[in-house]
Amino acid sequence: MSRLTLGELKTKGLPDFLGLCPSDNKFTQLVNEAHSRLVKQGLYWGTFQTYQICVGSDGCLTWPRQVASIEALAVNEHPITLRNGWFEYLQTGYGIRTTGNSSELQLLDRGRSCVYDDMNDFQSTLQVYSGVDEAAGAKLLVQGYDENGNWIRTQDGSTWVDGEYIDISTTVTGSSSIFTAITGVQKPVTNGPVYLSKVTKDAVVVPIGYYEADETLPSYRRSVIPGLGDAPQYVCGSGDPLTNKRVVRAVVKLDHIDVRQDTDWLLLEEYGAIKNAAKAIQLEEQQNRGEAAQYMQEAVRLLEVELLHYEGTSNVEPLRVEAETWGAGSMPHII
8 A cells, every 4th residue: 555646656657658758747737637537436545534523503514625525424423314405405305404493414515615614794805815925926816796796896907807806925915895705716826825814894804715825716515514503512623622513524535636746645546547547548639539448447447456455345335224204105215
């Protein structure tokens, strides 16, 4: 079992296999596309992880950037049901759920967001700063609506843009616009993380965004657990009971994040799979789709072999049945 970095792929001879120089941007591009495609193929070794999160009584969660999907979840050590974005719109279902009205804990999908805390219609200006020195002219573009519900447009020099550019530096920089909702954030690759906060009318500064150096178009999964505030409070985090916090544990499917530097880690550990997938993409670009499909098929086969090797043969996918009554009768529905 050995994790892979971009640099390790170079030392293993992958550039030579593809007929490219290790320093060629095309090589890194092929690696990222190959890895991204393979990660989407299934729950392979290295693509799932367990998280423990302390969640407030409102039950709202904004998942880290590397979380693609939530596969299983437990609140205070007890598993709960997961629902997708269509569930609340089923004609035979429960209807739209809001925080605090649920007698049964379930995780509901709430789409995506570029911040981890909403404006909640508060009329706030924004603040941006970086923990390290950034290149001259580095700016964060924030898009959204103003205090009158109008789409914000501002001038950047002589050019009108959707949203407002805010300078990124170690000195806190504020927006000139008042925001009541944020719909998009765009940033350049920076030297360090960038922090975004809202400043209320009462001059209270509330953090709402943390963007890693290589993030350029932040977008995070959102979920809610209605009724979480009614669940018992457990020790969460440091060992001291935290007011209005509940322990949530989740098994998540991880998402691909581009590697840029030789020290960047890949999720997948099977070198042969990445090698074959990269070759498949290269053949696709040469319009050799038949041979490309063979290489990609071999890449997926190697991932399946690796998963079986590390997880063994004792794992059996259980049949999950919900003990609930829907409509007429008491037939359980199978997930």
